[in-house]
Amino acid sequence: MKSDHPLESSANLAQESAEELYDSAPCGYISTLPDGTLVRVNQTFLRWLGYEREELLAGKRFQELLTGGGRLFHETHCVPLLQMQGAVNELSFDLVRKDGQRLPVLLNTVQKKDASGKTLFHRTTLFDISDRRNYERELVLARKKAEEATRAKADFLSMMSHEIRTPMNAIIGLSNLLARAPLPPLFQEYVRILQSSSENLLALLNNILDFNKMEAGQLMLEERRFELRPWLHGICSGMSVKAEQKKVSLRVEFGPGVPDSLMGDPVKLGQVLTNLLGNAIKFTEQGAVTLAVRVLQGDAKGVSLGFRVSDTGIGIAQDRLPQIFEAFTQASYDITWKYGGSGLGLAICQKLLALHGSKMSVESMPGEGSSFSFDVRLKIASGSVALDAPAEDLQDTQALQGLKVLVAEDNAVNVFVLSQFLRRWGVDFDVVENGRQAVEKVQERPYDLVLMDLQMPQMDGYEATRLLRSLPGEAPRPLPIIALTASSLLGAKEQGDAALFTDFIGKPFMPQELFTKLALHGARSRAVSQERGGEKRACQERSAPEAAAGGPRFDLEKFKSLAEGDRSAEIELNTLAIGTFEKQKQDLRKALEAGNVEAFDFHTHQLKMPLALMKPRVLLKALDQGRKLIEVPGRQASGIHDVIRTIHEELDAIVDALKEDVREKSGRALHAVGSCAAMWD
Known part of the structure; x- marks a missing residue:
């Protein structure tokens, strides 16, 4: 007999509503025995897969609805995890529909147990993630397109930088040579304007290209041995001409216990210091610019060095200090108008220091000067000792007299510019047009240093340098090889070969940069060779009996x-x-x-x-x-x-x-x- 009791009717209605909610929910619901046999499914799950309820509940197991890889993952990961934790969440599977099509789902399963702890069944909730999978696929595709666009832009800039730098090398080189020639006052002013404009253009080009490389994530730290004192004095020597023109004193100060030989990336650190020193000199009308380095802390493995560049220049207003490290930002419009610049220098420095895990700080007062400081941790090179004596002056005009240099360069204008400076400094040099001739020349005559262009016919600078490094007798004292490059970016192959070179000079180069590199690497190589002349004979005499016994011990x-x-x-x-x-x-x-x-x-x-x-x-x-x-x-x-x-x-x-x-x-x-x-x- 049908009951008309209100409470009983309400209970039946609630049960019917719950069943309808379960069946038509936007997600799939299934219940399975511990072995995976399906015992209950909702209508949403059936609609997704295209099965009738009777087909799935006739002894079919959940694992049979998975792909081959999905079944393996379910048995090896999902089941053990479910047994240990009692539940699994957010696992991704592909279900195979009745028509063979795949349906990506996100699975959440929980165990249901009786009072004794025995597992009765598994209750699983599934979410259709087809839209999410498509979105992820679109994201991957968009990222791939963005990377391709970035790579294309980088390749374009690399090509353009090479094309621009080659004529810039001639302009800057010849303008420096003209400045030393006897000219009428008006022509001297023309040359001064030409020099200033070409240097500003080069600085802008370098900043834009460096900023692009950083944005593309193509800058990585390298690790090589360098001598701290000659390196810092070399940087300051390169800036000394501008300081002398403004009658600004340029000093280097070393704190006690600063090690001499370090392992790090001197090129990128040098770029930071060169930028800071250049700014300090530019914004200082009288007084001094000081580069100071001191030990913050150290141990047997490495040392933390604090670098500080201070000046007595125009200073920076306090309200502008937080913005000066932003790209394309200057302290004020008046500074941009009077001193020029792109506002990229400090932003680039901050990014370079971020590669070292460091950050730059600034202290400044208008009219009193500024002080930029940062600290980096570097490894101490093997055999390094702390020295407190100042390094020799690399700008000694006699430093390059008689230096034997081989120039490997195929561009006639570049050869002319290099030749003018090398002759002026008393360098004994030979010129070859390609890498093959460079290898032959080195085997014919001993050189203190090689200036190697990277792009040459028949054999490029990379291959020539690899051959030179493999010559007998190269290992005890590698021949200094300085790469001459007009390219702003190095590909994977070039980055792998970069360690073959002792140093790099970008084209166009400034005369003081060329002088500094020759003095730093070439003059030292010559001194070591001369020092070893007498010692080598003595060593050979001592080792003669040992060689007879099967080679020196x-x-x-x-x-x-x-x-x-x-x-x-x-x-x-x-x-x-x-x-x-x-x-x-x-x-x-x-x-x-x-x-x-x-x-x-x-x-x-x-x-x-x-x-x-x-x-x-x-x-x-x-x-x-x-x-x-x-x-x-x-x-x-x-x-x-x-x-x-x-x-x-x-x-x-x-x-x-x-x-x-x-x-x-x-x-x-x-x-x-x-x-x-x-x-x-």
Whole structure:
């Protein structure tokens, strides 16, 4: 009999509404047994897949509705995760519809258990993510198109920069040569305007190209060894001409304990300092510009250096300080009108420092000057010592006299400009038109340095440099090769080959930049070659008996080259190595006798750098044998003692050779002092 009770009718209505809500929900609902057998599905799920309810509830398992990869992922990831957590959320699967089409869904499943904890069934909610999948696909496609557009823009700018820089090289080079010629006053003014305009155009071009490279994400840090003091003095030497023109003093100050040899990216750091020094000189009418560097903190692995560029110039208003690091921003319109500039320099500096994990700060007062500072952490190069003596002046007019340079350049105008400056500085140079001729010339005659253009016929500068680096005798003291490049961007191939070059000079170059690079790399190479002339014969005499026994036991030349030809630094380096070897000799003995693998590995690691340079074949073999012996249980004591004896003999031989070298160099220095004293007497 049908009931007309109001409460019973309301309950039936609520049940019917819940069932309708379940069946017509915008998402799919299914219930499955623990093995995946479908026991309940809603109408939405059926409509998605095109099945009748009876087809799915006739023993079909949920896994059968998945793709092959989906089934594998369900068994290996979804099921174990569900058993551990009792639920899984936001898992993406592709369901296979009855017609074979795929439907991407997002799955959420929860276990339902009885009072005893036994799993009764799984309840799963599914969301159709077809629109989301299409949106993601469109995003990927849009990103790909954007990357292609960025790449096309970068390639276009690279090509255009090469085309623009080549004539700019001639304009700037010839205007500098004209400035040194005797001209009537009016023509001198014309030349001054030509120089100023071409330099401003070059600065603008460089800033735009650098900013574009950063926006394209094509700038990456490189790591190479550089000498801090000559590097900083070289940067200041390049800026000294502008400072002298304005009668502004330019100083470099080093704090105590600043290391000399570092590992880092001197090109990008140099770009930051050059920009800051250029701004400081530009905005200073009288007084001084100071570049100061000091140690903030350091350890055996690296050092944090603080750089500060201060001036006594016009200063910056306090309300403009937050905006000066923004692109295309100047402190005021009056500054732009009076001093020029694109407003990109400081923005580029900030981006370059961001690559180092650093940030620039500024302090300034109008009419009193400005101070820009930043700090970077750099690795200390192997064999580096802290020096407090000032570096030599790289702008000495006699620094390049007699320097032997090979110029590999196919552009006649560029050759003319280079030749004029090299002759003026007393450089002995030869010119070749392609990389193949450069390789042949280097084999015919010794050079202190090579200026290598990158784009030449027959053989380009990259391939020529690879061949030069593979020549016999290149390893102990690599020939300085400076790349001449008019391109603003390097492709993947070029970036991989960039480490072959000692340094880079962009075309068009400023005369002081060329002078500085030649003095920094070429003059030092010449000094080292001359220093080694007598030592090489002595070394050959000492190693003759060893060669008869199967080659020299070790070679000190590459190790001593860390001192860069500085006799006092070489004495200090040898003394440090002697103390290290004497200590490690005992430490290695204790580790071998105790069978302590960790201690043995630690002490051999301490010797890794000097041994890699000295290549002591007998010692390395003994260390390898000792490592194998202490790894084996029940090792023989006699074998350990034989290894210890060999290690001690080889380390003693190296120490004796280092001591002899120290005595020889110390005696030579004392002889030089005695000769000077005799002259004064």
